[in-house]
Amino acid sequence: MDGNPAARMIGWWHGVRASVRGSLLLLVVACVLPVALGAALAIVEAYREGRASLFERALSSSRSMMGVVDGELRYAASGLQLLATSPSLARADFQAFHAQASLALAFHGGNNIVLSAPGGQQLLNTLVRFGEPLPMHGDPALLRRVIATGEPQVSDLFIGGVTRRPLVAVEVPVKVDGRVAYGLAMGFFPERFEALVSGLRPDDDWVVSVFDRHGTIVARTHAPERFVGQRGSPALDEAMQRSDSGLVEAETLEGVTVLAAFSRSPVTGWTVAVGIPKEALLAKLQRWVAGLVAASLLLMAVATVLASRIAARLARSMRSLVELADALGRGEPIDAPRQSLREVDAVAQALLRSSNLLEARTLERDTAHDATAAARMDATRMRHAAEHDVLTGLPNRARFVEELEARVEECVARHEGLAVFFVDIDDFKPVNDRYGHLVGDELLRDFAARLKAGVRGTDLVARLGGDEFAVLLQGVSPGEAQAIAATLAERLSAPYSVQGTGLRVTACIGIANCPADGTSAMQLLAVADAAMYRAKAAGKGGYAMAANLVR
Numbered sequence: 001m002d003g004n005p006a007a008r009m010i011g012w013w014h015g016v017r018a019s020v021r022g023s024l025l026l027l028v029v030a031c032v033l034p035v036a037l038g039a040a041l042a043i044v045e046a047y048r049e050g051r052a053s054l055f056e057r058a059l060s061s062s063r064s065m066m067g068v069v070d071g072e073l074r075y076a077a078s079g080l081q082l083l084a085t086s087p088s089l090a091r092a093d094f095q096a097f098h099a100q101a102s103l104a105l106a107f108h109g110g111n112n113i114v115l116s117a118p119g120g121q122q123l124l125n126t127l128v129r130f131g132e133p134l135p136m137h138g139d140p141a142l143l144r145r146v147i148a149t150g151e152p153q154v155s156d157l158f159i160g161g162v163t164r165r166p167l168v169a170v171e172v173p174v175k176v177d178g179r180v181a182y183g184l185a186m187g188f189f190p191e192r193f194e195a196l197v198s199g200l201r202p203d204d205d206w207v208v209s210v211f212d213r214h215g216t217i218v219a220r221t222h223a224p225e226r227f228v229g230q231r232g233s234p235a236l237d238e239a240m241q242r243s244d245s246g247l248v249e250a251e252t253l254e255g256v257t258v259l260a261a262f263s264r265s266p267v268t269g270w271t272v273a274v275g276i277p278k279e280a281l282l283a284k285l286q287r288w289v290a291g292l293v294a295a296s297l298l299l300m301a302v303a304t305v306l307a308s309r310i311a312a313r314l315a316r317s318m319r320s321l322v323e324l325a326d327a328l329g330r331g332e333p334i335d336a337p338r339q340s341l342r343e344v345d346a347v348a349q350a351l352l353r354s355s356n357l358l359e360a361r362t363l364e365r366d367t368a369h370d371a372t373a374a375a376r377m378d379a380t381r382m383r384h385a386a387e388h389d390v391l392t393g394l395p396n397r398a399r400f401v402e403e404l405e406a407r408v409e410e411c412v413a414r415h416e417g418l419a420v421f422f423v424d425i426d427d428f429k430p431v432n433d434r435y436g437h438l439v440g441d442e443l444l445r446d447f448a449a450r451l452k453a454g455v456r457g458t459d460l461v462a463r464l465g466g467d468e469f470a471v472l473l474q475g476v477s478p479g480e481a482q483a484i485a486a487t488l489a490e491r492l493s494a495p496y497s498v499q500g501t502g503l504r505v506t507a508c509i510g511i512a513n514c515p516a517d518g519t520s521a522m523q524l525l526a527v528a529d530a531a532m533y534r535a536k537a538a539g540k541g542g543y544a545m546a547a548n549l550v551r
């Protein structure tokens, strides 16, 4: 048993009796399947690349949005720093500063400007008319950081003291005589940042969120009223805690699966996250897959139809070849009409040539056979004519002598008895003379028949010529021969009726016995002839043994 799987496979393949149609369909599947698989792999690869490219776009978008947010805050800080140098502040002329701050606010996207004492008491708020009572600083921690560092600071999301709404602020220190005398802040509503990042999105589906240093949503392009103030989705939140920028597949707070990228600002510690719905990518993939499936099915259908047609055509051609071959096998003449397939046509023409050749050979053989049969018939006829008498149909002298020679040899070898009768009609000439030769002929035929009927079927009766006949009796003793001759002479002398004429003739029989009277055909015939003459001499109508004359 061959253990090689490849050899076993080849062996199995050779053992399979497949139809043309089945083989062609297998070919179709074998061709289409790898193409479809290749296309599927290409789609998967394209999906991977598309995913990577989307991540890349999301990341670069998050960086550029972060830059814009940073720019806005920086711009606010620089505006505040400029405002902080106002002589009105040095003079503590807050009313004049209120007017200056309100004017400066118009050049920024901020909501208000607030001046606070180091202890947290708001001294001035552009949202409130000068002189009216003011609340405490909304984000005391921010003020403390500003005082502690002497540098501009950006807040986290907090609830504004006047607006009672979530907002963020940029605050700078106002130094008088070298020490921080106030905190000057510009507040922003989340909508300001929403507007900034929204304008940078290439697609409205993109979900962009701006987070403060603690991961709280400061602004959001989608449903800000629901989610500002909350933390991001757990996966994104976790990723943002781990690193300053990165990529993550996560669900938004609404439950939409997105490919998200985030970047943290090294300046403010804020983070911008951009989420691109995966659905768009999947929809594209679905379109590709649907296209691939449709193309594969179409290709398969077209190929199957073509294969079926080719198979049907081949099968038809093959069937016609089988019919031709069967007809050829039966030896029938065949007609091979032109086939549409070149190879099949070549076989059909070859079968036609074979048929023609076979027909020609058969004709030749039949002709030769007919000639042989005719020749054989002629030879048989000639042989028969050469060995038989035309009138009576009995073997003639030559045949009788030939047979006698053979039988004599046998009898001598076996020590068996054999007798030869020489029979001659008495006074036949007068019959001819009186009744004519036709009557004579008829009488000769009747005589021959009676002679034949008077001996055994195995005995050979021959006409030697004229009115002379001979009989060969094998296996008889001289005594038996004599008895047979006596009976025969008796029967032969009974009246004949020829053409309505009653005739009476007798015959003389000369008997020679082998081996007593001779051991050769000619010898025995001559002895019998002599005995017959002796019988005639004795008075006709009798028989005579070679040695003795009886009656």
Ligand SMILES: Nc1nc2c(ncn2[C@@H]2O[C@H](COP(=O)(O)OP(=O)(O)OP(=O)(O)O)[C@@H](O)[C@H]2O)c(=O)[nH]1
Pocket: 391, 424, 425, 426, 427, 428, 429, 430, 432, 436, 437, 438, 439, 440, 441, 444, 465, 466, 467
């Ligand atoms: N009708 C007919 N006659 C034949 C034929 N052959 C020989 N003969 C005749 O047979 C006759 C024989 O006569 P013969 O030999 O003289 O003998 P026979 O007349 O019988 O006289 P015996 O023999 O002495 O008794 C001849 O007249 C032949 O012409 C034949 O085929 N047909």
